[in-house]
């Protein structure tokens with residue numbers, strides 16, 4: 001079987017809000033789905049290496065903010081390509097903290113809900129949390145961002161902690177005119193503005209890495 005087979009599965013884009021003591025943090029996942037009703041139960045898969053995994057285990061709570069197509073790549077980059085262990089991932093994000101102490105994103109989301117963990121299942125790389133939805137938005141705004149939209153329109157990539165991460169990218173897509181972000185894998189290939197002509201303070205639109213974090217792609 002090729003990796004393309006599992007690549008046909010479809011997903012959404014979500015920010016998971018967590019707390020660890022008084023500290024709040026968040027991460028981006030693509031694997032949220034409703035798995036039962038009455039009460040409503042969802043599942044979410046979170047990498048063992050992810051700080052949010054530890055926070056959810058300790059608190060038993062998390063939020064899901066459903067990202068819309070209007071969510072900027074910078075928000076996804078800030079929450080999806082660095083660790084909450086290393087600093088405050090939410091410092092440049094518009095968010096609020098619920099009475100339960102967990103954060104929800106405020107800007108450009110369709111809706112949010114609060115979840116209480118009711119079970120877990122372990123895989124070698126990820127924990128699958130089962131959680132009951134205990135509160136949430138009264139209305140839905142905008143169009144939910146799909147994983148396909150994130151890849152096709154925002155040109156985003158899967159970080160290493162995503163269950164859908166693939167080690168090998170198809171090199172035939174790249175040539176020496178392309179520059180690749182070494183942090184998130186974003187490929188810069190605007191034919192109108194060569195990479196060399198971008199200003200020195202230009203940053204990766206996905207993860208916010210500086211221009212110096214980019215490497216020229218090798219041609220095939």
Ligand code: FE
Nearest residue numbers: 181184204207
């Ligand atoms: Fe990047």
